[in-house]
Amino acid sequence: MSIMVQENVVLTNVDQGIWLDNYSLNPTQPGSNWSINKRTLRGGLSDGIDVVTVDNGKLAVDLLPTRGMGIWRGQFAGKALGWESPVARPVHPKFVNQNERSGLGWLTGFNELICRCGLSSNGPPGKDTVLDNNGNPIETDLTLHGKIANIPAHHVEASANENEGLISVTGIVDETMMFGPQLQLRSTLQTRLGSNSVTIIDEVSNLAGQPTELELLYHTNIGRPLLEAGGRMRAPVAELAPRDEVAAKDIDTYKDIGPPIPGFTEQCYYMSLAADSDDQTIVLLMNAGGDFGVSLQFSVAELPCFSMWKNTQASEDGYVVGLEPATNFPNPKTFERDRGRVITLQPRQKYQTSLTLTAYESAEEINRVSMHIANMQGDATLGMYRLPHKRFSPQ
Amino acid sequence: MSIMVQENVVLTNVDQGIWLDNYSLNPTQPGSNWSINKRTLRGGLSDGIDVVTVDNGKLAVDLLPTRGMGIWRGQFAGKALGWESPVARPVHPKFVNQNERSGLGWLTGFNELICRCGLSSNGPPGKDTVLDNNGNPIETDLTLHGKIANIPAHHVEASANENEGLISVTGIVDETMMFGPQLQLRSTLQTRLGSNSVTIIDEVSNLAGQPTELELLYHTNIGRPLLEAGGRMRAPVAELAPRDEVAAKDIDTYKDIGPPIPGFTEQCYYMSLAADSDDQTIVLLMNAGGDFGVSLQFSVAELPCFSMWKNTQASEDGYVVGLEPATNFPNPKTFERDRGRVITLQPRQKYQTSLTLTAYESAEEINRVSMHIANMQGDATLGMYRLPHKRFSPQ
């Protein structure tokens, strides 16, 4: 009998001068077909991007350590998970100027299946008051969705444990500056061999000697082939409000997916979700036939705010729906602070989250999850606002 | 008899993981001395710049796929084509912050023989109204001369066909973002073996599901040794207006090249040109002796606006004259839109241009081209404005 792989490989460690341009970790067991594969893109706006493909044999995802440990895209049962953004390929942060276009520059690099928004702030561009080096308040322009997706990890390692049937990749990303926020993300993506899910386990630490603020949102984006007219979203909604009038207009069909419509204006629905006794909740997006779907499982104690982003524009413009578990709603940070939804981390304090993405290829599985969601829902509904509500979004 | 080269080599293709650090395509025929050579610059602000030298045996140009397929410089009959910018070497886009210095940051990377300005806008920094992700109009700052010169091509290929006596390089550059313009440039630079000219064939496509705007200008810049006091510009001018009072002051000598003058303030002359029956026109710049020159040939149907940029500053500050065929004049985009000179491309619509740069090393050739221009001119003159005119530039 051959010895099973139980290996830990450092792919990047700036301090130790380690950086592997290409690397492949493969099974020792006959019949096993998992792999962890690292390559580096060259040329165009992708030049210098590290891609780490984590494939458990059934579900594969392309991790982007260079873009703050985001997940570019997935592959499941021969089908793509993700969406087709007008930005066709991963964009290296060196080409992203977040100040561009009045603070919307983040959109020049946005095309991931899962893209973190944060860590010091997320939401739309807007003014905020911060302290300068003299401790004086200055007004500054926050840019769309913060910095973390455009910071490369300085430490990346891959692990495989065939005995336990687990493979994983961990990255560490620093969002720090002198006289400013000092937040560190330690993110592990882990998956069980042959399973239909991956779990992201994140830990955000305040490295500073003083308290700091945290906003964290997982911008999870699904397009074709899963997304199609007739598809549905399912979630155990406790409270819900449309973000604005445009969303309010279609409040009755917010769970239903429409066809691509050129010029469609995005609609956002903000929710708090019911959960199991252990705070776990699930949201599900399925295709029209109900036999292809994706769910997100997370804790409402860790990620109490959930946004659904319906952006069913023409295919060329990004036909996509976002499922966005978060610590806050993606409003201006000043608004979220007023509502008590910005987290304050004390020195050395850590904030932990766990998010599991699961893909389904049968009506049976999807029915089971739908049922579970319906059970969680029960009579949990506290408030369904047909119009924007000042607790949820600015009027 | 040896088989002639008929080859197509992909130098860069991000999607297929192709990127050649160095590459050389050479003739198989004895006596033939063309070449296509690709290298990568390292260090300083040029770090990571791809240079593709296309040499037809008589005329050579250094292409910059990393800077939107611009042409850094040429070499013809032992003489340099181009100019000496205060920016001494090609600058990688990763070092250019276009928002710098109130939107003039483009100037920190400007030193090419031919540099495209566009694609969504060109002209000076200024306010414009665009739509944000919610479809709401927001005011944004356009930066000098747009983005295309600071976007690297994601696909580059070289071709040689010795039978037809043609060599070429093609690149594809995407100027796209989510909730914004989605313009794609496909540019081919092609030259006949042993000839004294290169032709740029560009195709700009609107990849979006909705109409979008296009402004495209070819900033073609000539300095020493061609440029010198006593040199002349020739063009079949149908209409002309100085851009501003500074240009108006010297309207009588706008075709004449002066010596370098420290502190000289740039003078711009805006023109529409007469053309042949097939819409082709020619502009010519010659040295004092009339035996060294460069011409640009293009279609006034494709590029109806022509600007002459006289910037005969001290050599150290950039002694240069620009010949700038374009879809518009390099005014604020809002002004050009009002004058109907901003192109609207429908979804999947393409805009094609062709521009031929020819170098001359004899008075005979230059006289022939001058004569041709004079013939085209004929009695085509419609309007010669001695003062700035509101149809051409803001007052």
Add this chain to the structure above:
Amino acid sequence: MSIMVQENVVLTNVDQGIWLDNYSLNPTQPGSNWSINKRTLRGGLSDGIDVVTVDNGKLAVDLLPTRGMGIWRGQFAGKALGWESPVARPVHPKFVNQNERSGLGWLTGFNELICRCGLSSNGPPGKDTVLDNNGNPIETDLTLHGKIANIPAHHVEASANENEGLISVTGIVDETMMFGPQLQLRSTLQTRLGSNSVTIIDEVSNLAGQPTELELLYHTNIGRPLLEAGGRMRAPVAELAPRDEVAAKDIDTYKDIGPPIPGFTEQCYYMSLAADSDDQTIVLLMNAGGDFGVSLQFSVAELPCFSMWKNTQASEDGYVVGLEPATNFPNPKTFERDRGRVITLQPRQKYQTSLTLTAYESAEEINRVSMHIANMQGDATLGMYRLPHKRFSPQ
């Protein structure tokens, strides 16, 4: 007898296509243990950073050609020279957006032992009036501490001369743009084998055809282990003023180093210094025991303005004191211009400075330097302002 090394090695020369990824220059003499070692960091925000370690056998420094020839850190007698910034590793300029956070983006890359501030401006973010391409005055936002620390050298060479007992590294950095400042820094770091000091010899040239302005400050930053409560600064102060009320509050103890205090607000003291008959002056920072110290020696003719930056924050936030010899005080450039402290360089004019950093590991050496400073001080004191003074800083 073996031949001694007398070598000059080009590590980077963009024009000649020279770039050495790794290189080591080592002694030929037995018993000699100097070295010059070049490596390239990969991954994280340090990706692409060149580090050149210059080790004279006793004192070693890590030079950063990629960050304008700054000195990341030193190593002396087994102790680190430098400080622990919240920015843990060298940051490549491609990741620094100086416009970020209202012009404070420089702070996302700040962690050096010696970081130059300049060349066209230094000091806090603020408005200034510059000329655009048309020679028209426009208002622009200067960003914190200027550009030079975020521009990579395009030429780097290492030299060793065992006969003379000297090793050195020279770099050339261009801070230039079309229609803007054209300043070139030629910097040599040189050290005597086995000595306890390094000397920086800088030459800044105005490459333009017209006069230009220069501001140059050496942000020299010391933290642990040298910095500690009970440490002292010594300098031959001719005049002194606190920058602001916060500094004025502790004017009586400005020379004394306190412990780390969470939330401590930085205190700046601006001084002019007395000097020897050859204009040389010295400032000294020592630990509590007076047996570990660092001095800076420079000419008050070259660098007439000296700032002490006390930033004894919590260790996590950057416990550090800056000793900052400069051509000006780090005020808004408009203020410094009004006070006559902005240098104007004529075309081709050069400005030269020399700065020697010396480390000490014994009370005897430190006492000798302290005594020398006390002698220079003599009765040189001209003015000690207990409150901010309008000659030194804005009120």
